[in-house]
Amino acid sequence: MSDDSAFSLKRLLVGKPIPSSMAHHERLSRVTGLAVLSSDALSSVAYATDFILSTLIVAGIGAFSYAIPISLVIAALLAIVAFSYRQTIHAYPTGGGAYIVAKENIGATSGLIAAASLLVDYTLTVSVSISAGVLAITSAFPRLDVFRVEMCLLFLAILMVGNLRGIRESGRIFAVPTYFFVVAIGVLILTGLYKYLTGGVTPINAPLPSNAGHAPLTVFLLLTAFANGCTAMTGVEAVSNGVPAFRPPESKNASATLVAMAVLAIGMFVGITVLAHAYGVIPSVAESGVSQLGRAIFGGGTAYYLIQAATTLILVLAANTAYADFPRLASIVARDRYLPRQFMNQGDRLAFSNGILVLSVFAAILIIAFHGDTQRLLPLYMIGVFVSFTLSQAGMVIHWRKTKEAGWKTSALINGFGAVVTGIVLVIVTVTKTLEGAWIVLLLIPIIVALFKATSRHYDHVASQLTLRGYQPEPRAHNTVVMPIGGMQRAVVEALRYAETLSDDVRAVYVDIDPKATEQIRKDWETWGGRVTLVVLPSPYRSVMEPLLAYITQVETDQPADYVTVILPEFVPAKWWQHLLHNQSALLIKGALLFRPNTVVTSVPFHLER
Amino acid sequence: MSDDSAFSLKRLLVGKPIPSSMAHHERLSRVTGLAVLSSDALSSVAYATDFILSTLIVAGIGAFSYAIPISLVIAALLAIVAFSYRQTIHAYPTGGGAYIVAKENIGATSGLIAAASLLVDYTLTVSVSISAGVLAITSAFPRLDVFRVEMCLLFLAILMVGNLRGIRESGRIFAVPTYFFVVAIGVLILTGLYKYLTGGVTPINAPLPSNAGHAPLTVFLLLTAFANGCTAMTGVEAVSNGVPAFRPPESKNASATLVAMAVLAIGMFVGITVLAHAYGVIPSVAESGVSQLGRAIFGGGTAYYLIQAATTLILVLAANTAYADFPRLASIVARDRYLPRQFMNQGDRLAFSNGILVLSVFAAILIIAFHGDTQRLLPLYMIGVFVSFTLSQAGMVIHWRKTKEAGWKTSALINGFGAVVTGIVLVIVTVTKTLEGAWIVLLLIPIIVALFKATSRHYDHVASQLTLRGYQPEPRAHNTVVMPIGGMQRAVVEALRYAETLSDDVRAVYVDIDPKATEQIRKDWETWGGRVTLVVLPSPYRSVMEPLLAYITQVETDQPADYVTVILPEFVPAKWWQHLLHNQSALLIKGALLFRPNTVVTSVPFHLER
Numbered sequence A, B: 001m002s003d004d005s006a007f008s009l010k011r012l013l014v015g016k017p018i019p020s021s022m023a024h025h026e027r028l029s030r031v032t033g034l035a036v037l038s039s040d041a042l043s044s045v046a047y048a049t050d051f052i053l054s055t056l057i058v059a060g061i062g063a064f065s066y067a068i069p070i071s072l073v074i075a076a077l078l079a080i081v082a083f084s085y086r087q088t089i090h091a092y093p094t095g096g097g098a099y100i101v102a103k104e105n106i107g108a109t110s111g112l113i114a115a116a117s118l119l120v121d122y123t124l125t126v127s128v129s130i131s132a133g134v135l136a137i138t139s140a141f142p143r144l145d146v147f148r149v150e151m152c153l154l155f156l157a158i159l160m161v162g163n164l165r166g167i168r169e170s171g172r173i174f175a176v177p178t179y180f181f182v183v184a185i186g187v188l189i190l191t192g193l194y195k196y197l198t199g200g201v202t203p204i205n206a207p208l209p210s211n212a213g214h215a216p217l218t219v220f221l222l223l224t225a226f227a228n229g230c231t232a233m234t235g236v237e238a239v240s241n242g243v244p245a246f247r248p249p250e251s252k253n254a255s256a257t258l259v260a261m262a263v264l265a266i267g268m269f270v271g272i273t274v275l276a277h278a279y280g281v282i283p284s285v286a287e288s289g290v291s292q293l294g295r296a297i298f299g300g301g302t303a304y305y306l307i308q309a310a311t312t313l314i315l316v317l318a319a320n321t322a323y324a325d326f327p328r329l330a331s332i333v334a335r336d337r338y339l340p341r342q343f344m345n346q347g348d349r350l351a352f353s354n355g356i357l358v359l360s361v362f363a364a365i366l367i368i369a370f371h372g373d374t375q376r377l378l379p380l381y382m383i384g385v386f387v388s389f390t391l392s393q394a395g396m397v398i399h400w401r402k403t404k405e406a407g408w409k410t411s412a413l414i415n416g417f418g419a420v421v422t423g424i425v426l427v428i429v430t431v432t433k434t435l436e437g438a439w440i441v442l443l444l445i446p447i448i449v450a451l452f453k454a455t456s457r458h459y460d461h462v463a464s465q466l467t468l469r470g471y472q473p474e475p476r477a478h479n480t481v482v483m484p485i486g487g488m489q490r491a492v493v494e495a496l497r498y499a500e501t502l503s504d505d506v507r508a509v510y511v512d513i514d515p516k517a518t519e520q521i522r523k524d525w526e527t528w529g530g531r532v533t534l535v536v537l538p539s540p541y542r543s544v545m546e547p548l549l550a551y552i553t554q555v556e557t558d559q560p561a562d563y564v565t566v567i568l569p570e571f572v573p574a575k576w577w578q579h580l581l582h583n584q585s586a587l588l589i590k591g592a593l594l595f596r597p598n599t600v601v602t603s604v605p606f607h608l609e610r
Helices: A009-013 A020-025 A030-037 A039-043 A045-059 A061-091 A098-105 A108-140 A142-165 A171-197 A219-233 A250-279 A289-298 A302-335 A350-369 A374-403 A408-436 A439-466 A490-502 A515-528 A545-558 A576-581 A584-593 B009-013 B020-025 B030-037 B039-043 B045-059 B061-091 B098-105 B108-140 B142-165 B171-197 B219-233 B250-279 B289-298 B302-335 B350-369 B374-403 B408-436 B439-466 B490-502 B515-528 B545-558 B576-581 B584-593
Strands: A479-485 A505-512 A533-538 A563-572 A599-607 B479-485 B505-512 B533-538 B563-572 B599-607
Touching (some): A030 A171, A030 A250, A039 A045, A039 A171, A039 A250, A039 A302, A045 A108, A045 A219, A045 A250, A045 A302, A045 A374, A061 A374, A098 A108, A098 A302, A098 A374, A108 A142, A108 A302, A108 A350, A108 A439, A142 A302, A142 A350, A171 A302, A219 A374, A250 A289, A289 A302, A302 A350, A374 A408, A408 A439, A439 B490, A439 B576, A479 A490, A479 B490, A490 A505, A490 A599, A490 B439, A490 B479, A490 B490, A505 A515, A505 A545, A545 A584, A576 B439, B030 B039, B030 B250, B039 B045, B039 B171, B039 B250, B045 B108, B045 B250, B045 B302, B061 B219, B061 B250, B061 B374, B098 B302, B098 B374, B108 B350, B108 B439, B142 B302, B171 B302, B219 B374, B374 B408, B408 B439, B479 B490, B490 B563, B490 B599, B533 B545, B545 B563, B545 B584, B563 B584, B584 B599
Parallel strands (some): A479 A563, A563 A599, B479 B563
């Protein structure tokens, strides 16, 4: 791909389908790896600070002073978790997603809980990132806010179509929005700090939201603000999932990338939070905090619009990473038979397409249900993330205890600390967010796990019914072919000719409703019947199906050791809507015969030309 | 059916399925015929007056004095149309629906316009009657108004399920609500008049609706009120459609019934309108005019609740008649190949079930879209009715000119007058109602007619492709059977045994992706292969479908004069949801082979037990 076309928007969004065999050729350097794998983690700084502030505002603007200490605690947590994930990178150089780590070390159920959490998490990544990306647009152009949901769905549709066609995961393309965002936020923070320190900053004076007030500043409120800020930590695990995508030495490169990502995320998050406090940002559903900062610092010129563009781009890119992660995880889970085989990748893109469609449908439901409002979607977001964090870290502790590699105690200690810390955050998130909507996720995860297990149980049952051990097939030599006919026409004659090749015993069955029509059939039979026997069935009640099914039953009873093949002519229409106009009786007969053993229904296609 | 059970609510609503052969045994007397065929016409008096008044109110309460003259004009019209339809009864003793009369006398397109109008009209009959029936309930129990849409959908569901199971159209059952309603309204009108004439009536003082005001009393407003009142005329045609259902002499009995119906409808409509004026009724979405009259005249006691119950019952019954009319008309249109064959009745109830489902879905959409508000649904109602009235009467004029029976000139004059009068009303309805929502119907009717014609054209094309005239089937003797396999298990072995019965040339095709698995297949083949040849295909790109399809193409090319039969084992799961977990590759292969000539795909069922 040339560099020219690399920047063409169409290529970026829709791409050209590429053979999967090419995917292996392109390995990630540290620079492109950071761009490809960190958009989720870095982009969350676009909304994490807002989410802290919009909680604290309930206790009045005075409570905003708690934002900076809260952000520092979260920064420390982020460092701990990143450090903890470095262990995973080295232990699982083939990619250590939470599902694999939890399944291998804790047990199948834990793995499934992690997988369910991650699938929910990826869906929310799409909804949250897209709605936050749209908020960056509507902050700059408030008149577009009425189209908020429509714009979200448009981005979703573009991502879906692009991924269905196969976006080329070229590091160079992904590098553009990521580094654009890092540079834009970097310039924003530095300029903002400079202006603040040199004086001359007037508070933004954004309108207060309706719930702003003087509610008491309780511990619960602070914990809620803290839990909300932890959205900044989402996406940290991406690098550890993607280790095999790096150039050798994979683990070392991945580890360095993880550190770089953590440093950037912490720097941007704390920087934005400090600036938000300094400039008196009051985020709302109408304008994001970053947008307010941009206006205040750059006065709403080109620089401001560039920041908004960078924010939208990286958020859409973050949503796009979920489009790679969701089908990949679904494929791994399907390989273990916990999800239908449709999700299992077997060399073609089809399995991934199913994952992409499922992800899109659920993300769209979330966007519509929550009106594309980031602040209302975020409470659902963190439970899945922290369940998988905790299970993954806890799994690593058990891993070290099993392997007892050199230095395993230190490693176990690091991961154990990570597990405890993320576990505590999980408890805080659960307590503070359940009533804000997270109950949906708390309900969904066990339901999904139950579906996983039901699927697995079913495939087990099937395998036991399919085993050849001790199997003795009944000898069946003869095949009686029965073909119901309703009149003589080309499709019927062609199907008769086909039926003749199958057996020496072919019987065409006609139900006599109208004596005149029956006489005509008998006459036609002399011309077109060939060596097929015509059986005319009486029907005193003018029903067609009943005598027909009774006759087939009779054939089955007469020759119990035979196969019975029922031949039906089937129209293959030239246009899809014409399907509605044909093959109704064929469908009925098929349905009625579906559950009979040793009875095979064969449709002989007749192709309509228009 | 005993008289005891005749009054059981369950029997009334769900009934017992009966063989259609019994339907002919029970013919209608005049008394039962009136009950069965007039519920639509009579029930419309429950809302027609309201609809006049709620238009006039825009020009202030003073404009109400126009309601009585308007109702008298409509009464005269109703008499004219009824008189005109008596001609149809005598000319079409086998049932003269607008579709048949217009088609036979004017032309196919006119017939289709009439059919489309009637199908729309029947759908609206269901929505309007049910919502008006629910209004009778919520008028009595205003607290239930919040469940208006839910109650409408509940009635709709009951009617749908009842009709799907097959309501026994017993005149005795239908007689109860109809005569109950006639008696209830009769008593209401007589008592109301008596109380009014003997003095002592206080005006009702219902709250004025928000749009009540002093808008000028224009001609357009009067015409709108008139058009609205014409809802009282809906359903007049029912008797002429149902002539063959009467006891002999059919035409005479039907004619007498039509006269009785017209007299009752006119009497009740004018009576209610006069009373409404006398008592100062101000109908609203919260309380119907009849309910206000009932409260004022009977003081809200048992008599009042009986009137409301009678109103609800007859309206639900009117909706139920559409459940008989819609599938019957759809079946007639389908017999002429303008609708898919699924709607054509062929001795079983299935075709009617399709009509019932389609009617229910569209009625539900209307109820939900218009929030079950009768006043908002009514503007859509009349265009379909008056299109079919006009076409039917105009068709009769042509009928008389063709037949030139004794006295044909008088008959043509009567029908001609009817056609002109209903045509004028149609113009008034179109002009006054288009902007109130009737544009939907004006758009729908041509769309439906276009669909009718497209369907008919398609069936014609198919017939021309199926003709045996000049047809010379190519001689094909040999059948090559190809069976793709992905591994050895019972379902595969059973399908192999079946395949062996079809041809001497059976080839199992296995795509080699993993050399170890391929070796295992070769080994298994010695035990289970029988006389089937194993073909192993290489797949350098690890794709399964491509080599498979290429092989089948090769077989077709090698033996162009042969049939190719592709055998696929198919799992028949024990539970419906398990379908999601199976047969994906089979479906893919079927889809890929669907459009190949001389290639037949056969699924050999393997029944899963759990």
